[in-house]
Amino acid sequence: MPKRRDTLKDTEQEVRVFRNRSLLAVLLVLLMSGGLAARLFYLQVVQHDVFITRSDQNRVRVEPLPPNRGLLMDRNGVLLAENRPTYNLTIVPERVDDLEATLGLLVDILGLPESDVAALKARSRQRQRPFQPALLLSELDERQIAQLAVNRYRLPGIEVEAQLLRYYPDTDIMSHVLGYVGRINAEEVKTLDKGNYAGTHFIGKTGIEREYEALLHGTAGLRKVETNARGRVLRELGRTDPVPGQDITLTIDKQLQQLGYELLDGRRGSIVAIEPATGEILAMVSSPGFDANLFVTGISHRDYQGLRSNPDLPLYNRAIRGQYPPASTIKPFEALAGLENGVITPKKTVYDPGFYKLPEHSRRYHNWLRWGHGRVDMRRAIVVSNDTYFYNLAHELGIDRLADFMHRFGFGEVTSHDVHGAASGVMPSSEWKRERYGQVWFPGETLSVGIGQGYWLSTPLQLATATAVLANRGEWVTPHLAKRIGDEPVEPPQVKDDIELANEEWWDLVYGAMEDVMTGSEGTARRSGEDLDYRMAGKSGTAQVFTLANDERYNAAELEERLHDHALFTAFAPIENPGIAIAVIVENAGGGSSNAAPLARKMLDAWLLREEAELDEAPIRSEES
Known part of the structure; x- marks a missing residue:
């Protein structure tokens, strides 16, 4: 067996090891404690201001206060656009752990289609800055509000807010x-003032709402509130009140606007009436209309497709966007152009056999009366709306002199002040055709323009404007829709120079011819001029929708309705002191004297004889129309 060696226990060595280890442990504890103390000092003393601010930001929240949108009223103070209280559902995505799951739960709670999750997710991103509420749903009903209240603990970051929502009481006619207004979309978010539109979910999209968006919107305010850990507001610490948008009084007369809409009776067309002395637009009707309230909270795909696919195009603003051949309504203006350029005199006559031929050409350009009017002078040519006279006049003037003179009345230009989206129409010239089509101008095209056809296109607003300038003896007025902003009157700038003729008597000559249109034995609109209580000047027009062959006759009975001629009529009254100028267009209605003139007469009666005319009981449609 190996020999075992006994060893003695070295207690001193063990004590030294223990002391060293204890000292090392104490030093380590002291070092760690020092580190903690130093960190605590750094956090509590050095970084005190930083962390107290962060703490307050977790406890104190700044919320935007959207301003109340300004109201819209007619010239008599009748409310046209108001704000109604409603409840909206909003979300702050930064306070939501799982956005998609939360939106799915929200859809289940409210009983919405599953397909709405994607739409709600897209809406949650449509806001100006982080931690700002995004609008999910509008016009919550009581049942939905109750369901959200019961499930509030399951929906962090989602709130029900009471806000004012735009409402249009007379939506179809206006x-x-x-x-x-409509929801702010992703593209608009990029361009809007993030501070001023904080908390605002709607913006003007079209019409006056868009034109005066900056004034109607107002200035956003803010409030500082204290919240608990769940984000619920405990108390308000301070606020800056929002500045509401300005109320705007329009030049529109609601009763006259309603009458015009009723007279059109759902037919496609437009009526525009202007006060010649001021340029104030009294009525600007486009038929058919649509329910604008559908767009405020977000129109459904089904409803929108229904409007888009409607063949009558209810979304199309015919008053300012519809471009029609002005037809014979321009003959008084053309007569002035001939007088001013020395091409004709009031007594100069032209023999009308029922057609006109260019020199050295065989093609016949027919008068609307196939057997002709015989010998006609300027006055009779306007009264009977003789085409042959104006074929000849247009040929002698030439397209460029004719175009230059018509531009003085605003044809081919946008001359309105605050009419959003107004079209310029087309006033053709040789230069215009060369730039547009790269072709030369042909003499036969001048003849078409001479009776308001061919390339010449005008909007109802342009026709009413030109008629107002004609009624003013060439004094220019700028058409506008805003009468007052707040209490301040609107004074639009004059956009064109006044028209001065070489002989002021020429105005009276044209007025006399236009009066005979209404009251003369040969006047084309004499049936609408019966029993007048004031002196009225008018001119009818019938615009072709398609081009007939040289020897082809127009027969409405053989054509579908949308190929029928457009009916036009322009007028102003009283002649001695014009109070209203008007343009009427009824699409595919036929002759202007029988289908548009009666509507103009009723509008003038309603405005000039208001005490006798009962607008609310006005007939919808006359037998003549």
């Missing part, structure tokens, strides 16, 4: 004039 839809194109006022336009509408």
Whole structure:
């Protein structure tokens, strides 16, 4: 067996080891304690201001206060666009752990289609800055509000807010004039003032709502509130009140606007009435209209497709966007152009056999009366709307002199002040055709323009404007829709120079011919001029929708309705002191004297004889129309 060696226990060595280890442990504890103390000092003393601010930011929240949108009223103070209280559902995505799951739960709670999750997710991103609420749903009903209240603990970051929502009480008749507001989309978010639109979910999209968006919106405010850990507001610490948008009084007369809409009776067309002395637009009707309230909270795909696919195009603002051949309504203006350029005199006559031929050409350009009017001078040519006289006049003037003179009345230009989206129409010239089509101008095209056809296109607003300038003896007025902003009157700038003729008596000569249109034995609109209580000047027009062959006759009975001629009529009254100028267009209605003139007469009666005319009981449609 190996020999075992006994060893003695070295207690001193063990004590030294223990002391060293204890000292090392104490030093380590002291070092760690020092580190903790130093960190605590750094956090509590050095970084005190930083962390107290962060703490307050977790406890104190700044919320935007959207301003109340300004109201829209007619010239008599009748409310056209108001704000109604409603409840909206909003979300702050930064306070939501799982956005998609939360939105799915929200859809289940409210009983919405599953497909709405994607739409709600897209809406949650449509806001100006982080921690700002995004609008999910509008106009919550009581049942939905109750369901959200019961499940509030399951929906962090989602709130029900009481806000004012735009409402249009007379939406169909005013839809194109006022336009509408709608949800702010992703593209608009990029361009909006993030501070001023904080908390605002709607913006003007079309019409007056868009034109005066900056004034109607107002200035956003803010409030500082204290919240608990769940984000619920405990108390308000301070606020800066929002500045509401300005109320705007329009030049529109609601009763006259309603009468015009009723007279059109759902037919496609437009009526525009202007006060010549001021340029104030009294009525600007486009028919058919649409329910603008559908767009405020977000129109459904089904409803929108229904409007888009409607063949009558209810979304199309015919008053300012519809471009029609002005037809014979331009003959008084053309007569002035001939007088001013020395091409004709009031007594100069032209023999009309029922057609006109260019020199050295065989093609016949027919008068509307196939057997002709015989010998006609300027006055009779306007009264009977003789085409042959104006073929000849247009040929002698030439397209460029004719175009230059018509531009003085605003044809081919946008001359309105605050009419959003107004089209310029087309006033053709040789230069215009060369730039547009790269072709030369042909003499036969001048003849078409001479009776308001061919390339010449005008909007109802342009026709009413030109008629107002004609009624003013060439004094220019700028058409506008806003009468007052707040208490301040609107004074639009004059956009064109006044028209001065070489002989002021020429105005009276044209007025006399236009009066005979209404009251003369040969006047084309004499049936609408019966029993007048004032002196009225008018001119009818019938615009072709398609081009007939040289020897082809127009027969409405053989054509579908949308190929029928457009009916036009322009007028102003009283002649001695014009109070209203008007343009009427009824699409595919046929002759202007029988289908548009009666509507103009009723509008003038309603405005000039208001005490006798009961607008609310006005007949919808006359037998003549």
